[in-house]
Amino acid sequence: MEFTGSDKYYLNPELRLIVNMAVKMEKPLLLTGEPGTGKTQLAFEISRTLGMPIEVLRAKSTIKGEEVCYTQDTVLRLNDARFGAGKTQRNVEEFYDYVIWGPIGRAFRSEERVVLLLDEIDKTESDVQDNLLDVLEETEFTIREVNEIIKAKIKPVIVITSNAKRELSDPFLRRCFCHHIPFPKPEEMEEIIKLHFPDVPQGLMDAALKIFYELRERGYEKPPATSELLNWIEALMISGETPQNPNDVPYLGTLLKRTADILSYRKVDKISGKRW
Amino acid sequence: MLTNFFYLLREYGIPITLHEVMDFHEGLDKGLVNDLDELYVYARLSMVKHVEHMDMFHRAFVYYFYGVDLPPVGENDPELFKTEQFQKWLQKAVRSGEVPKNAYWSMSADELMKKFWDTIKQQLKEHHGGNKWVGTGGTSPFGHSGFAERGIRVFGESGNRSAIKVIGDRNYVTYSADHTLSGENLRQALESMKHLKKSGPETELDLGETIRKTAQNGGEIDLIFRRELKDKIKVVLLIDNGGYSMTPYVDITRLLFSKLHNRFKEFTTYYFHNTIYRSVYTDSARFKPYPVDELLKKPRNTRVLIVGDASMAPEELAYGYGSIYINDNEVQPSITWLKKIRDRFPYTVWLNPIHESEWDLGVWTLDRIREIFHMEELTLRGIKQAVEFLNTRQEVL
Structure with a gap:
């Protein structure tokens, strides 16, 4: 399994080496660089050439961390508890009927190896990044409400991009392979x-x-x-x-x-x- | 194996720890490194975490594997003349007669610069696969260790890439932490400025309260939302935009801070020339004065950032009637006004585009101003330290 780039994407030899090294080492690859250097594009390209599905998280400053793994639709559950679930076959007693999986949740639960793209991670707060870091390193997270662990069946290829809007914490960087893509010559x-x-x-x-x-x-x-x-x-x-x-x-x-x-x-x- | 290289990286200022070294070795075990190019790319990938350190890594690598000591500047950067590497080379070149003794007069700066870089490139070429790498007489890091067993290619070209091509380019020199602010590293500076701000989402569903209220309501759903504290930081920026010495920095500073505009509750810029008297100015042409007394009425927790080179004639700073403007009959010396600003605003930092290493060269006014304000250089490192300074003060108060 070797990433070589495709006819739609210019890949410089250094970057090709880097991607393959990160894939082999099963390390998250953190890409920084100014807009237009093809950071996000690269993840899609990996997904395309290696034939893996891609899960994308587009980070926002309001993200708290857990919802990228899963969210519980509490309002819906409250509603069902009050008015009944009707014909939807949802069971108010059943927690998992109200879980919405986030990109990380979907990637970890997938039966095949996927590319997981965390786009513009720097938009999130630093404690959110720290939470994510444990999840990514262990490739597992806990569903607090029922105290169950969701563990990745196959480690996804993780690509993280950052526009350097906010500095990432040192422990976060330590667990990634970092590469700064210079503007193309x-x-x-x-x-x-x-x-x-x-x-x-x-x-x-x-x-x-x-x-x-x-x-x-x-x-x-x-x-x-x-x-x-x-x-x-x-x-x-x-x-x-x-x-x-x-x-x-x-x-x-x-x-x-x-x-x-x-x-x-x-x-x-x-x-x-x-x-x- | 390669232990000296790791220590060399630390000497160059790259904060590697055991963690990175282990990562590196794990990769070797997995057979990721088969030639010098891959060693370069993989070592950097596993050990360098900040773009500011990329160029340091580059220099350390070239020094270790090629025996060439690169100066920490880019190829067309006149700062070259100040570097130790250039001075050493010049001395040697004069002694060997390669460069005439009175080089400074007979050769243009450009010529000298070119000659220096040509020498460097020549050295790099000669060392391609040089003795450090091939390993003669035990100097090689790969001499007897297991490295060769992993199939490192020692001789010849690897594929169609030559090591020198990947290694030869200095792509990251402008990102180096020592570099004065420029368009390229603006983003990095912004990153660190953002630490000034406290923020949080504006509204969110308060689940506990919602359930309680709903229960109280007899099961009728009552959604409760919570509001979070908003950012209250005010920032005042004072820029010295007079004089040729400051010209290159004015635009870049303004640009830097203009991007932060909407991130703070209030953000205002004022201008001054050389130093501050009774008034600062709201426009960059300095026509519209704004009394410092008004400025001093702003809340005490306002963050004040002053950007200036703090270099001027002593009387401008220390004497009454010191202003260089003839119609400015200012009785109090500037230094009094500066102290007033410091006493009012504990969160004040002076950012100086002059490099810290040159602060001790005896500019009298710079020394006096340093006694008054916490001063940092206007580089990435300086701005980071300034932000850190402001943040730690916050905890004290």
């Missing part, structure tokens, strides 16, 4: 573009990449990332234009999204336009 970006648009003219490619990386250098609040670049190139291909001047970029709105960034871009334009 121009050569790599070219590969990525070719995967999406196999017939970009080379002239357009070179010009677009040059301008793109120059704009990134200017330090905007939200620097353009891979997805913006892809949109931009698509727009350029449809219109048949080739950008020349980094200070006169067609379809600027596809690259810069924030008003402040667009304004500051225009200012640069003005200054270089009438230098004295």
Whole structure:
């Protein structure tokens, strides 16, 4: 079982090594890096190429921890207790009739090996992360209400992503393999573009990449990332234009999204336009 | 086996523990490492947990396996000239005649820099699969140990990747903790700033209370929701945006804090030039004054962060009528105003873009200001420490 990437996803050799090492070691793989470096995409790619189903947890700041394993639908149970379960075949006495499994619960209960993606884990509170950490390390959790342990039948391949919004705790990091994906270099970006648009003219490619990386250098609040670049190139291909001047970029709105960034871009334009 | 390497990593500042070493060895047992590339990738994967440490690892690895001492800066970074590695190389190069004695005058900085890096690259090439690795005379970490039995490839290329290619790139140098803030490591800085904030979900179902109420209601369901405490932290940011020395840092600082804007209950930025007198300014052009006396009326638990290089003429800080602005007839010396701010706000930190190592070079005003405020450098490490300082103070009060 070797992860090799597919024709839809550019995988650099280092990252390929890393994924395979983490899979073999059965360690959670924590991926950090700015948006657009393909962190989340990687988990889906592993799932696709290794033929494993994927369970996804999209973290939110309101997550408490337990509900990623399971939740008990208390309101429904209260309701059934009061008004009866009707024809639903739910039994108010039966705890498991009111359990809703979260992504971790589903992954652990699965009969086959799955990929478990915890997306943007940094959005959660740090004590939630600590709770998760025990669960992931032991690959088991306890259902408190009935004091029963749910243990993973087969250890899932765990991929965790973080946008570094909040620092993860040291014990959490210790139990993961951590990798920071650097922003793709121009050569790599070219590969990525070719995967999406196999017939970009080379002239357009070179010009677009040059301008793109120059704009990134200017330090905007939200620097353009891979997805913006892809949109931009698509727009350029449809219109048949080739950008020349980094200070006169067609379809600027596809690259810069924030008003402040667009304004500051225009200012640069003005200054270089009438230098004295 | 490789024990010295682990200690070297610690020397470079990577906090590895037995836990990481065990992880590393487990991987070796599973046969994950078959060549130098894989050793590099796996050692880093199992032992480096923070992106700030990635470049340190890189340097330690290159030093241990290639015998090349890389300076802690990127290839086009003029900070190179200050590094020990560069100084040593220059001395040697002058002695051997490779670089003319008066290099500083006859060669441009760019040329010198290029020459240094070319030498480094040449060294790396020569050491590709060098003696450390192959193991002559017992210097090799893999000499007689069981390493060879695991099938480490010692000679020749491995597949179509050459070790030097993976190892040669410095992808992580801008993330290093010593690096002054820049666009790239902004996110990391943000992470640590967020610790300032206490937060919690706004509402949640109070199950116990719901059941109690429902029972009291004779079984008629009565849902009770709980409200949690909200964040009450107020932050004031004072930025020195005057003078060329501060220019590079103003935008980045403002950007950093603008992202935090909505995370605090109240967040305000004021500007000053060099130091603070009776007024600070609400606009960056410093036209709209805001009296410091007003500022001092803000709640005592306001977090005050001052960003400035604390470097100016002594009289600007210590004399009455010291302001460099002619129409600013300020009687009280600036230092008095600074003390007022400190006394009012116990949670105050001064962040200085000048590196800590240069603080002791005798800038008089910097020393005086350090006596007044807790000072940290405007780097990731400094900001982390500043946040820590603010958090621990919180427990004292």
